Amino acid sequence: MGLFAALRPPKEIVFGKGQSDAIGAIVARHGSRALVCTDSRFSSTAAFSRISNTLKAAGIMVHVHDRVAPDVPYESVAICVEEARPFAPDVVIGVGGGSCLDMAKCASLILTHGGALRDYYGEFKVPGPILPVIAVPTTAGTGSEATPVAVISDSSRTLKVGISSPHLIPAAAICDPNLTMSCPPSLTAIAGADALTHAIEAFTAARRSADAELAQRHVFVGKSVLTDHFALLAIRLLGRSLERAYRDGADEDARADVMMGALAAGCAFGTAGTAAAHAIQYPVGALTHTPHGLGVATMLPYVMTYNRQACLQEMAEIADALNLAIGGHAAEEKADAAIAEVARLFEAIGITPTLAKLGLPEDKLDWTAEQAVGIERLIKNNPRTIDLAAMKRLVRAAYDGDLSAAR
Missing domain, CATH: 1.20.1090.10 (Dehydroquinate synthase-like - alpha domain)
Structure with a gap:
């Protein structure tokens, strides 16, 4: 076997109990105006309040979109983007399960390059870098914090579809096992x-x-x-x-x-x-x-x-x-x-x-x-x-x- 290898991890990975407290410092290296994509359940938790307060203490202005739905319905991405565009984020944070992280990737993509999400279905369709995505998983499963993929559900198609591009790989993954403790x-x-x-x-x-x-x-x-x-x-x-x-x-x-x-x-x-x-x-x-x-x-x-x-x-x-x-x-x-x-x-x-x-x-x-x-x-x-x-x-x-x- 030859020693060929390829690997495309995030630029930064931090892992460990309590590492979500580093989110302010990590995000500040990438921007000062953060769109946060999460769901309604997590946005009401003490853990989310702690993350929000940490961001604000680091001088990060925050706009929260907390209506991420399972499997990222196609139409929901446009809603998130139009809601966030006047805020003019320069960094996007996904906090939650895989759908929240995928929403952050999709929102960053459209905010950067415009067009419709369908323009990017498949491999290598993203033309260049997107706004930095900071991925903060609260479940342990999808691995979206480390992958070049966003999966969405499009009602015009029978099967779920994916956008695959190295440009979608998060700039940073913050993996704090404490955030998974409440998973049923x-x-x-x-x-x-x-x-x-x-x-x-x-x-x-x-x-x-x-x-x-x-x-x-x-x-x-x-x-x-x-x-x-x-x-x-x-x-x-x-x-x-x-x-x-x-x-x-x-x-x-x-x-x-x-x-x-x-x-x-x-x-x-x-x-x-x-x-x-x-x-x-x-x-x-x-x-x-x-x-x-x-x-x-x-x-x-x-x-x-x-x-x-x-x-x-x-x-x-x-x-x-x-x-x-x-x-x-x-x-x-x-x-x-x-x-x-x-x-x-x-x-x-x-x-x-x-x-x-x-x-x-x-x-x-x-x-x-x-x-x-x-x-x-x-x-x-x-x-x-x-x-x-x-x-x-x-x-x-x-x-x-x-x-x-x-x-």
Whole structure:
């Protein structure tokens, strides 16, 4: 294996309990007039008041948009931008879950370059730098604080759409596990399972030919030695602490592990990309209106089973990162143990085990497969070739709950 690597992390990452108190100093290095994108729930908390007061104490003028909705509806971005334009922000802060961070990216994009959000769908459509985005996650899952992607829901399209550009990578990510302490068990589980899926799909992503144009023409470039480092870190931390954080939300060490795991997974997949589990979730989510993290986690054990033969060594390393007591065993046994442990963990934290239980209609299985296999930016990342016939078998296996049929 050559030592090709690509990584596009934020310019600054600060992580640790209480680090959100540094927000004033960090934002002041980027601007003095901040648009803050958050949701109505978080804006009413003591934690948000503390952040606002810290910003004001640093001399930052603040305009708060606290109506961010889940999945960032297309029309809501224009509302936020028009509301903020007279304020003339020179920095945008996203505080909250992934939707709040994605709203901050989208608002900054339109405030900088104008036009309609649809002008930027796809890869490398953003023409240049945007207003600095400061990302302050309050959940541990999406990794949006470290990625070049913003995902939105557009009512004119069946599936959610993404804008992918290195220009969307936040200027700074402030990751304070204290901000996740109030996350309920269900959100902790879904967000954490999303992060583990990011990490495993990034670590098992296809390795591409490392020509000099690869990272210049593609936002997601497949696995490399640097993304592997972050992916394994995420798998190790989430494997040891996600269930603990789910069962005891007051466990500060578990919360820190899970948040660091989500950040590391974001650093990994933000360059490596994700694959089939995410491709299938796009049509599944459109039909079932279930959370993104829940859908990708439902699919992950089946996708791992399908990909097993194409990435046995990576699957064995996942087993080691999960600290499974199978040292010295063959790669095949380790791979099987890794898949079994992911399925066990997800069951323990309440992840829906099948597409049927997720609410996918049986008569939509072929449509789901057709849509998923057409999402080329994700399918090309899958380590095992997956055509329509194989995708139909995989979707059916996940619907029936038959892991063996996913091989």
